[in-house]
Amino acid sequence: MQTLINLFRNNIREYGMIIALVLITALFWVLTGGITFNSLNLTNLILQNGYILVLAVGMVLVIITGNIDLSVGSVVAFVGAIAGVLMINNNVPVWLAIILSLVVGAIIGIWQGFWIAYVGIPSFIVTLAGMLIFRGLTLYLLDGKSLAPFPDSFGMFSSGFLPNIGSGDFHILSMVLSVILSIFLIYLEINKRKRQLNYNFQVVPMWIMVTKLVLLLYVINWFTYKLALNKGIPIVLLIVLALIFIYTFIMKNTVSGRHIYATGGNKKAADLSGIKTKRVEFWVFVNNGIIAALAGLMFASRLNSATPSAGNMLELDAIAAVFIGGASMSGGVGTVIGAIVGGLVMGVMNNGMSLIGIGIDWQQAIKGMVLLLAVGFDVFNKKRAGK
Amino acid sequence: MSKYILEMKNITKRFPGVKALDNVNLKVEKGEIHSLVGENGAGKSTLMKVLSGVYPTGSYDGSIHFEGKEAHFKDIKQSENMGIVIIHQELALSPFLSIAENIFLGNEIHSRNIIKWQETIQQSKELLDRVGLQESPETAVMDIGVGKQQLVEIAKALSKNVKLLILDEPTAALNENDSENLLRLLLELKKQGITSILISHKLNEVSSISDAITIIRDGQTIETIDTKKEKASEDRIIKGMVGRELTSRFPDRVPNIGETVFEVKNWNVYHPQHSDRKMIDNINIHIRRGEIVGIAGLMGAGRTELAMSIFGKSFGKKIEGTLLKDGKEIEANTVSDAIRYGIAYVSEDRKTYGLNLIDDVKRNITLSNLKRVSNNTVIDENKEIQEALYLREKLNIKTPTLEQLAGNLSGGNQQKIVLGKWIFTEPDILILDEPTRGIDVGAKFEIYSQINELAANGLGVLVISSELPEVLGLSDRIYVMNAGKITGELTRDEANQESVMRYMTGFGGANGANTN
Incomplete structure (x- = not known):
């Protein structure tokens, strides 16, 4: 029992957020009479929030370095406009237009990263300028009007699903993938334990590991099962999952990830430890440009049009998700998983409140309160730990 | 009244x-x-x-x-x-x-x-x-x-x-x-x-x-x-x-001094903002393997500025002069260059320049040399823990776990983490800037012992300290600085509190090093 309490206490941030997510989900499950968990709604939840989760993954890296990026909403619109001009006005093939759009995102990242990392202008200013610049350029590109419709194949990005095998209604391939993922996760956990034992390290008790795994696998498989009852796994979910895996790995297990945390935690000490902190900041912004471009493509695909007002205020949703997920304003703290959980908290609330018919006015206010309370909880915890 | x-x-x-x-x-x-x-x-x-x-x-x-x-x-x-x-x-x-x-x-x-x-x-x-x-x-x-x-x-x-x-x-x-x-x-x-x-x-x-x-x-x-x-x-x-006797506050040691490992020649450094202000004025120093060299001086004498300018030019502008490692000239323009050439610098201000206080003990220790615990930039976490455990034991860092945040530990233990971090880079030249500032007597003794051991392993150690007894107790040889210049060089036998204090305050000794 003591180990369990310690485990919880050491990870109060992460577990606290997950518990909050569970509670909020349960609350809406009750309030909506179970609609939250029906197959169609779960699919919608993913389709509606995919691009916010994608943005949150890029944003959490920026915030861990102690910076902020206010421009992503405008970048979403700008990249959507680029994609629209390429595909709709100039009949550029979809695959090529996607690549070019991502390149544009990278160039935007290079532009902003240059001013922030090498010139030394605070990221708040640079990206505030970027927010205006790219919104303006979007208006110019689109001449103030919407461009529509995109070619059909571009719709994959937002409303595509994995193809099925067999002819039944039930989506078998999704379920197969879910089982493969489950086996992979079990393998990872056992392998980790084995290596820890090889080094003679203390490992968490077997029963805790098993309980954790069982819970996790249950949630994953139950969730996929629900999706399989509808149309299966959406492409959006695959994109989000891929990003989660890649970036969690980078942040947890690579030298680059460690350098990002070190830069945000104490830049001066990182400099004197031989870390090229300017380069770290620069690349984090380049990365965020590309990720914002990806979100822009998803957003344009979902609307099936490029509109001047696309992605308005989206940066604030992404930033809120990151902070709800336990990141710190001053940098050095935060996780990809946390940002995703934060994004899901926002997403579940949006979805649930819409279902029970709460107006957009109160939705905004309630989300604001949740952000404040989540971060307040963090601050409170930190103060208590400091005593 | x-x-x-x-x-x-x-x-x-x-x-x-x-x-x-x-x-x-x-x-x-x-x-x-x-x-x-x-x-x-x-x-x-x-x-x-x-x-x-x-x-x-x-x-x-x-x-x-x-x-x-x-x-x-x-x-x-x-x-x-x-x-x-x-x-x-x-x-x-x-x-x-x-x-x-x-x-x-x-x-x-x-x-x-x-x-x-x-x-x-x-x-x-x-x-x-x-x-x-x-x-x-x-x-x-x-x-x-x-x-x-x-x-x-x-x-x-x-x-x-x-x-x-x-x-x-x-x-x-x-x-x-x-x-x-x-x-x-x-x-x-x-x-x-x-x-x-x-x-x-x-x-x-x-x-x-x-x-x-x-x-x-x-x-x-x-x-x-x-x-x-x-x-x-x-x-x-x-x-x-x-007027104080040096008692046994310093562990015993028999120096075993070898070849010159590091040399600084005609070193000049200007202030980073006021580029006409000379902070380091034509300094020449050398360190031999196995030798502990002290740098004494009052606050503002330029000791930290000297150390940091050597360490990958992390202080100052218009830096002139040459660095020689094992007799060969080296170019160390960035901190990572300096680390690669085997130079390590333990800062005087561990909280600002030494540690990431919101990160854990283990990650602080390995930060400067992640290469040692990674394959193709992927960190082997188990190896990392193993290395950190070794240093924790060796340096007697008192922490409940390696996952403890560095900011939650006492000053002495924080200082040991910083020392461990730089030992982990396997340096040949270790520069220690106020290595025992603000820590208790027990932890000081432990740090002195580590310094001695490192020297015994053939490192060249440069110790900057404002505490005269520390400089005198540790060093085989002492450079004294005043106003950006070396005003004196004393062997262990020549050095005592009075003689060092004279050079420090700019009054020189018998050879009249008053260069003001």
């Missing part, structure tokens, strides 16, 4: 694990200039913080009597209201505001919250006259030099009807001319009946201007010299300051 304006009796101030002040007594006569001298860390600043209320009444033992009455200051505001004003080494002026605005900052002349500019300017002019500063009160403070800024601080103090003026190292940043002006001003203020306490390392100034000198050492009052009765020569003061 007593002749003393200030009497501090039996002041004892404890910090967790340390007794910073131990029954200190200080009596200052009305209208005199009273100097307070002692080594860095002897307790002078702590004493002044007790006096001015930075450490409020109740947080120390003993009593303070000011103008005959017992005083219990809860904060600086209260002591200032009584007429005690302290001017710190780092001036507390707001650079973008004008002289007049600074003088009356927090004490503005106003009616109903509207500032009366006429009177502010008028009174500022009078105050500036009193301190002999010929500048318009409307000049921005950042546009005048440090010397003049110092005078503005004093004018500010005068505006608060100061009775007791405390100056902490007022001349440390000033050139000779400005210093003389300032001292003349102190004598002038003395005539006007203002009592001053002067904290200074410049013993020539202390000796020439003081009416009384109180010497503090290791948090205790050693003696008060009344210069009317006894002439206080610098030798006399130095003897009081250092």
Whole structure:
């Protein structure tokens, strides 16, 4: 029992957020009479929030370095406009237009990263300028009007699903993938334990590991099962999952990830430890440009049009998700998983409140309160730990 | 009424694990200039913080009597209201505001919250006259030099009807001319009946201007010299300051000195902002394998600047000179270059430059050399833990787990983490800047032992320290710095507290190294 309490206490941030997510989900499950968990709604939840989760993954890296990026909403619109001009006005093939759009995102990242990392202008200013610049350029590109419709194949990005095998209604391939993922996760956990034992390290008790795994696998498989009852796994979910895996790995297990945390935690000490902190900041912004471009493509695909007002205020949703997920304003703290959980908290609330018919006015206010309370909880915890 | 304006009796101030002040007594006569001298860390600043209320009444033992009455200051505001004003080494002026605005900052002349500019300017002019500063009160403070800024601080103090003026190292940043002006001003203020306490390392100034000198050492009052009765020569003061036996505070060691591993030749460094200010002036030093070389000097002598400029040019501009490692010239333009050439630098300020306080012990230890625990940039977490465990044991870092945040540990343990972090880079040259600042005696001994062991393993170790006993106790050879120059080089046998102190204060020894 003591180990369990310690485990919880050491990870109060992460577990606290997950518990909050569970509670909020349960609350809406009750309030909506179970609609939250029906197959169609779960699919919608993913389709509606995919691009916010994608943005949150890029944003959490920026915030861990102690910076902020206010421009992503405008970048979403700008990249959507680029994609629209390429595909709709100039009949550029979809695959090529996607690549070019991502390149544009990278160039935007290079532009902003240059001013922030090498010139030394605070990221708040640079990206505030970027927010205006790219919104303006979007208006110019689109001449103030919407461009529509995109070619059909571009719709994959937002409303595509994995193809099925067999002819039944039930989506078998999704379920197969879910089982493969489950086996992979079990393998990872056992392998980790084995290596820890090889080094003679203390490992968490077997029963805790098993309980954790069982819970996790249950949630994953139950969730996929629900999706399989509808149309299966959406492409959006695959994109989000891929990003989660890649970036969690980078942040947890690579030298680059460690350098990002070190830069945000104490830049001066990182400099004197031989870390090229300017380069770290620069690349984090380049990365965020590309990720914002990806979100822009998803957003344009979902609307099936490029509109001047696309992605308005989206940066604030992404930033809120990151902070709800336990990141710190001053940098050095935060996780990809946390940002995703934060994004899901926002997403579940949006979805649930819409279902029970709460107006957009109160939705905004309630989300604001949740952000404040989540971060307040963090601050409170930190103060208590400091005593 | 007593002749003393200030009497501090039996002041004892404890910090967790340390007794910073131990029954200190200080009596200052009305209208005199009273100097307070002692080594860095002897307790002078702590004493002044007790006096001015930075450490409020109740947080120390003993009593303070000011103008005959017992005083219990809860904060600086209260002591200032009584007429005690302290001017710190780092001036507390707001650079973008004008002289007049600074003088009356927090004490503005106003009616109903509207500032009366006429009177502010008028009174500022009078105050500036009193301190002999010929500048318009409307000049921005950042546009005048440090010397003049110092005078503005004093004018500010005068505006608060100061009775007791405390100056902490007022001349440390000033050139000779400005210093003389300032001292003349102190004598002038003395005539006007203002009592001053002067904290200074410049013993020539202390000796020439003081009416009384109180010497503090290791948090205790050693003696008060009344210069009317006894002439206080610098030798006399130095003897009081250092008159301590070196007991077994340092582990035994037999040095085994080999080839020269590192050489710095004709090294010149300029200030990063004021590019005409030379911070390091043509320095030549060398370190041999297995040797512990000390660098002694007062604050502001340029020791840290020297170390950091060597360490991947992380301080200064227009750096000239050559570095030689094992006799071969090296180019170390960035910190990662320097690390690659086997140079390690343990900063004097572990919290700002040494550690990521919000990260754990293990990750702090491995940060500078992640290559050692990773394959193709993927970190092997188990290997990392293993290496960190090894260093934790070797350095006796007291932490419940390796996942503990560095910020939650004590100063001594934090210092061991920083040391561990740099040992982990497997250096050939280890530069330690104030390796035991602010840590307790036990942890100090452990760190000394580690330093000795590293030297025994063939590293060249350079130790910068403001604590003379530390430099003397550790070093095989000592360089002494003053004002950006090496003023002396002493072997272990030649070095003692008096000889080092002479070079430090710029007075040189037999070979007359007074290069000012």
